[in-house]
Amino acid sequence: xxxxxxxxxxxxxxxxxxxxxxxxxxxxxxxxxxxxxxxxxxxxxxxxxxxxxxxxxxxxxxxxxxxxxxxxxxxxxxxxxxxxxxxxxxxxxxxxxxx
Numbered sequence: 645x646x647x648x649x650x651x652x653x654x655x656x657x658x659x660x661x662x663x664x665x666x667x668x669x670x671x672x673x674x675x676x677x678x679x680x681x682x683x684x685x686x687x688x689x690x691x692x693x694x695x696x697x698x699x700x701x702x703x704x705x706x707x708x709x710x711x712x713x714x715x716x717x718x719x720x721x722x723x724x725x726x727x728x729x730x731x732x733x734x735x736x737x738x739x740x741x742x743x
Contacts, residue, residue, distance in 0.1 A: 645678055652693045659697025660704070668694075 647655075651672065658668045665683060669676040682690045706727065712720035 645674065645682055647682070647688070647690065652689060655690065656693040656697035656700070659694045660701040661697075662701060665694065 654672065655668055658671060663671070665679055666676050668674075669679040672679075679690070682688045683694060684691070709720050709724050709727070713724040
């Protein structure tokens with residue numbers, strides 16, 4: 645399928661808001677099979693825009709969590725500390741498996 649910049653930006657925004665590929669396909673009135681195949685195709689930018697949207701959504705919520713933790717929410721602090729611990733562990737695994 646030919647994706648316009650507008651459609652790619654819609655995919656990114658939907659992914660940022662937590663939509664699945666199936667939900668995005670429904671919203672854009674595209675066959676899920678086509679969207680999924682294009683997502684898996686390294687020659688098309690669909691995966692990059694979708695994954696970028698997911699990362700942006702996580703960044704927004706992580707920033708909100710950080711602000712809550714910084715302002716004294718003990719539950720947010722616990723969640724933030726766990727996210728930091730998980731990230732460090734993930735980085736170590738990545739170092740091991742990439743070596």
